[in-house]
Amino acid sequence: MNILDETKKQIRESLCDAVLAAELATYEQIPAIILETPRDKNHGDYASNLAMQLARVAKKNPREIAEEITKHFNKEKASVRTLEVAGPGFINLFLDQRFLRQVVPTVLREGAAYGRSNVGGGTSVLVEFVSANPTGVLHLGHARGAAVGDSLCNILDMAGYNVKREYYINDAGNQIDNLAKSLEVRYLQALGKDAALPEDGYQGQDIIDIANDIAKAHGEEFVSLSEKERVDHFQTLGLDHLLKKLQADLEDFRVSFDTWFSESSLYTSGKVEETLETLRSNGEVYEKEGATWFQSTRYGDDKDRVLVKNDGSYTYLLPDIAYHKDKMDRGFDKLVDLFGADHHGYIARMHAAIQALGYPKAKLDFQVGQNVNLFKSGERMKMSKRTGNAVTMRELAEEVGLDATRFFFAMRSVDTHLDFDMDLAVEESNENPVYYVQYAHARVSSLFLQAEEKGVAYDKSAELDLALIDSEKAYELLKKIGEFPTVVAGAAEQYAQHRIPNYLHELSSTFHSYYNAERIVDPGHPGLTQVRLALANATQTVLRNGLNLIGVQAPQKM
């Protein structure tokens, strides 16, 4: 429990007590008390609309009610300095801000753990994200998914959820066969033999590179194998290579997964069959026109879906259902799927599927990342996987910088379309908000150096005279720092990772303002210097903790 939340809770209780004392309503009649943070400082630190909500019950006008509540309110207990009745009946509460000073020792004590809360209550969550087809390159959309998903997981973790990250590998089906065949052809070509790429084969240079490597290492070793053996072999080799590359790309993007789940393992373990049988015995499927259909319309889908085609093979949906069944059976309290807008039609059918299997719909949440458009030299870059023309995740990070890329993706709500202007990000990089936040962090480090040079080095174990903190700017900063755990908790509950960058920007702004208003390192006043450095240190800790959540570095120097 953090200081701000505790104070708010205390205020709510005091308001409740005041209503009862004034005999305005019974306990049962009192609604959930909402404390707003007014935009305008003249309206206090918090404002409550309680009087307006009680107008009906008490049969009095809201202003009158507000006056009554104010009269019976216990100010000392709730750290409230004054109360005012304003507007149509708002009760504005002005805090005795001195309680905020406790934020400093709290942050210094908790350090990297400051911001943790237990709103998650240990709920286990499996977040699946990226899950790009291994035969393609990670492009912009995946970069967004990777940045958002990873940030979200970090946030969930800090808010007391038990998080696991998973990548679902589509290593079964046509695309992989195709990969194997393409690789085989390139291998034969590398050996100077005559072979033609299948019509829908993979054109990419990476396939050629892999084939050349294999040819170099193994020579003609595989030529004598039967075609089937050869293709199988190339499938394993190719996949292995692609996965390693994928993993490396993601690691370099500061994203790592707890599990890499193989689609083909669902076939070998018999889980695909098993899922189909379960659906069948639950009476959720029927046969029509030689195919097997899942009656997803029962659960609100637009139309029924084919699971087994009339040639006997499975559609992508069946293994995907089996995959979600497997995830459910692994005992997670919650599953989160994060993917691109092009798969949004998938939501209804997957929700239908898990219900048909007997799991509650609410256990599976979806986050849909809207499209990313890349602009370069004022022109929109067309995305194309096949021609290899798209800007890849790696290229983007290299050109723009990893910190800026991650911050940029994290700062936008996932469900908005995103225009990524590379020229702006590269050429005018100092205008990127990430630098503003990092600068605040580096500035604090610089303060410590200054203090040392001037003989008033920051002493972490020094006794702090917190009473020396007593300015409006300092209180604003303290309040902002105090909000951090609540911001993290809210971001977790709403899957709103973008609130973290926004918060960090606000915190930085508050700090820069404080920095300009008060001289922190002042050799003439060692005690004051210590307190102010402690406040700066607390700020820096929060900046660092927040940047960690979104995978951005916190530099000591810029």
Added chain:
RNA sequence: GUCCCAGUAGCUCAGCUGGAUAGAGCAACAGCCUUCUAAGCUGUAGGCCGCAGGUUCGAAUCCUGCCUGGGACGCCA
């Protein structure tokens, strides 16, 4: 035609599940460095919150209908 997302300052976006005079960054304008990092600070200007109804004490926020832009609607994945 159906479904999803978006529409808020010139541009890019916030707006904490319904609150008071709608915010930030960039761009524009005016100030602030012999003193801790000017990648900073202070101030000014800039708005029919797509449009029209509805719900109520109160709507950018919730409901309905339209308009515009993006995406999805396969026995592809």
